[in-house]
Amino acid sequence: MSWSEELRSTHLNESTLMEIDQNPIHYQICIKGHLDERRMRWFEGLEVMQLPNGKTIISGSMMDQSALHGLLNRIRDLGMELISVQPETRSTYEPAPLEIKITLALGLTLLRPYYHRFVRELHLRGDERVLDFGSGSGICSRHIAARLKQGGGQLACVDISHDWMKIVQRALRHYDNVSYHLGHITEIDLPDSAFDTVVIHFVLHDIPENERLCVLHGLARRLKPEGRLIVREPEGQGLMLEELNLLAVAAGLQPVESSLRKFVIGPVFDASFTLQPHEGSDLSQG
Numbered sequence: 001m002s003w004s005e006e007l008r009s010t011h012l013n014e015s016t017l018m019e020i021d022q023n024p025i026h027y028q029i030c031i032k033g034h035l036d037e038r039r040m041r042w043f044e045g046l047e048v049m050q051l052p053n054g055k056t057i058i059s060g061s062m063m064d065q066s067a068l069h070g071l072l073n074r075i076r077d078l079g080m081e082l083i084s085v086q087p088e089t090r091s092t093y094e095p096a097p098l099e100i101k102i103t104l105a106l107g108l109t110l111l112r113p114y115y116h117r118f119v120r121e122l123h124l125r126g127d128e129r130v131l132d133f134g135s136g137s138g139i140c141s142r143h144i145a146a147r148l149k150q151g152g153g154q155l156a157c158v159d160i161s162h163d164w165m166k167i168v169q170r171a172l173r174h175y176d177n178v179s180y181h182l183g184h185i186t187e188i189d190l191p192d193s194a195f196d197t198v199v200i201h202f203v204l205h206d207i208p209e210n211e212r213l214c215v216l217h218g219l220a221r222r223l224k225p226e227g228r229l230i231v232r233e234p235e236g237q238g239l240m241l242e243e244l245n246l247l248a249v250a251a252g253l254q255p256v257e258s259s260l261r262k263f264v265i266g267p268v269f270d271a272s273f274t275l276q277p278h279e280g281s282d283l284s285q286g
Contacts, residue, residue, distance in 0.1 A: 029058045032081035107139030119143035126151020128196035134203030138168030145175040185218035198229040205239040216251035235267040
């Protein structure tokens with residue numbers, strides 16, 4: 001297939017190019033094969049993820065048509081096979097008033113022991129920096145904040161919902177060890193390699209499939225080298241444990257342990273991950 005035919009097969013049409021001229025669009029470009037260190041330098045300033053299946057995802061915001069064409073020309077000049085060019089959707093979510101009332105009512109009463117147990121099983125020392133991804137109503141966050149306050153730890157609540165962020169700020173207003181961050185994890189201003197633990201409770205299954213890898217990659221970036229990423233998701237609700245493990249490995253994480261469990265809320269799976277050791281590090285040599 002010629003390069004022009006490859007480009008047409010990616011569904012990159014004229015209306016899409018016109019849209020780029022009006023607003024920057026975040027794109028995911030998939031190519032066949034992996035990039036060596038020399039080729040990686042061609043894509044500085046962009047996010048590059050090399051997948052276990054032999055494909056590479058290059059993502060970044062395109063300011064105009066010339067920027068997108070310039071990137072595609074770079075890929076062509078390297079002799080790489082283009083698989084797809086897709087605008088990356090950005091999920092938005094705001095809870096309905098009834099959902100807010102039900103979530104808070106259950107979380108503060110009947111489900112309070114469940115959340116308390118979940119946080120207890122995180123085995124936090126109390127002096128860590130913890131990132132609660134998809135903090136939502138703050139039901140889980142308040143238990144984490146209370147545990148960290150005992151030892152001088154810090155909690156960062158991250159969510160894409162304006163309404164939930166207002167609610168969690170009100171709920172945790174008495175905790176001076178909590179910060180709040182509204183937006184997508186790939187875009188918000190949080191330092192890399194800064195957190196001991198990232199907690200994800202019932203969030204990933206609601207994220208569109210084409211965003212999950214970027215989300216996990218953004219979270220992995222924020223972990224300290226010895227940090228942990230801990231996930232609990234509902235079993236059979238749009239995300240399987242096997243898929244999570246594959247995505248985590250592609251994002252640079254290493255599975256540690258996982259289990260299936262049953263609670264009053266239904267069956268769930270728990271999984272924990274650490275950062276994959278880099279070649280040449282003490283961990284990889286041990």
